[in-house]
Amino acid sequence: MRESSDDDIARAYPPRSVDSHKGENGVVLVVGGGWLYHGAPLLTALAAMRTGVDLAYVAVPEKIATALRAYTPSLIVIPLPDLKLTTKNAYRLRSLIPNVGAAAIGPGMTVDNPKGLLTLITILNEKNIPLVIDASALIPDILPRIKGKRCVITPHAGEFRRMFGIELGKEVEERASKVSQVAREHGITILLKGHIDVISDGEEVVVNRTGNPAMTVGGTGDILCGITSALIAKGSPPFEAAVAAARINGLVGEETYQDLGFHITPEDVINRIPSVLKRFDRIV
Numbered sequence: 666m667r668e669s670s671d672d673d674i675a676r677a678y679p680p681r682s683v684d685s686h687k688g689e690n691g692v693v694l695v696v697g698g699g700w701l702y703h704g705a706p707l708l709t710a711l712a713a714m715r716t717g718v719d720l721a722y723v724a725v726p727e728k729i730a731t732a733l734r735a736y737t738p739s740l741i742v743i744p745l746p747d748l749k750l751t752t753k754n755a756y757r758l759r760s761l762i763p764n765v766g767a768a769a770i771g772p773g774m775t776v777d778n779p780k781g782l783l784t785l786i787t788i789l790n791e792k793n794i795p796l797v798i799d800a801s802a803l804i805p806d807i808l809p810r811i812k813g814k815r816c817v818i819t820p821h822a823g824e825f826r827r828m829f830g831i832e833l834g835k836e837v838e839e840r841a842s843k844v845s846q847v848a849r850e851h852g853i854t855i856l857l858k859g860h861i862d863v864i865s866d867g868e869e870v871v872v873n874r875t876g877n878p879a880m881t882v883g884g885t886g887d888i889l890c891g892i893t894s895a896l897i898a899k900g901s902p903p904f905e906a907a908v909a910a911a912r913i914n915g916l917v918g919e920e921t922y923q924d925l926g927f928h929i930t931p932e933d934v935i936n937r938i939p940s941v942l943k944r945f946d947r948i949v
Contacts, residue, residue: 666841669864669873669912677901677909678717680947691718691898694765695891696758696785697772697800698725698733700748705773705800705887707733708931710740712891713769715938716913718898722765724758749775755784762788766898767795771802772887779806786810795897799890803828813852817893817903819886821858837861841870854903856893858886862911866904873908875915879922884931889914892938916941 693713697706710721727744745754795815849867857863862873896906
């Protein structure tokens with residue numbers, strides 16, 4: 666077990682070619698949202714953009730699509746019929762999914778029936794698109810579909826218990842041991858969110874201590890999902906992306922706290938991502 670460092674960010678955040686063009690620096694798809702949590706997929710996609718991807722597509726229920734379009738012109742919004750992810754919507758997405766480097770699934774999503782979610786994961790697997798799965802999409806039903814795939818899941822302790830039926834203690838060493846064991850068993854990367862993040866792919870374990878209590882504000886988990894997705898879309902392996910994303914998210918939270926104390930919004934955090942990442946920018 667080791668601590669995260671700025672070297673992890675440098676490793677996961679690639680340089681940009683002097684003659685690169687649109688799409689070469691990462692394209693992310695976000696699938697989520699619902700009538701209640703309409704902001705979650707928006708935060709995820711905006712965080713991905715601030716992390717430096719070229720394009721972010723957001724597939725959300727059509728009832729909230731107009732609101733997202735009105736909020737920002739920076740995202741490409743794909744409206745889906747109904748208020749939840751159905752099997753029909755998943756198949757509709759199959760014909761609409763662009764050439765993306767990573768897909769974030771779950772922020773703000775309503776999952777009453779897992780069939781639509783399972784169908785979407787299968788479709789994305791067929792297209793060999795790496796996955797970052799969060800929030801309501803973290804259910805036991807998905808485990809057979811993601812086993813051995815290029816997949817990062819980002820649970821907090823309660824979601825980890827829901828997925829695996831395992832209660833995590835408070836000690837970092839115990840959490841690291843259990844997270845590593847489960848990651849190895851399922852062949853995935855797990856980013857366990859908490860006061861101290863624990864990240865493992867079953868072989869290596871990294872703990873991340875960046876961050877502060879101001880980050881209890883709703884939406885920081887959605888931001889983490891977006892940063893992770895962006896780094897994968899830029900070409901970073903899932904484990905390296907998860908470690909770097911946890912550190913970036915915490916550093917951004919610390920910087921935001923220095924300016925605003927405990928009076929922050931998730932938008933404040935997103936808008937400070939560039940100030941943390943700018944020193945890692947390189948042109949080759």
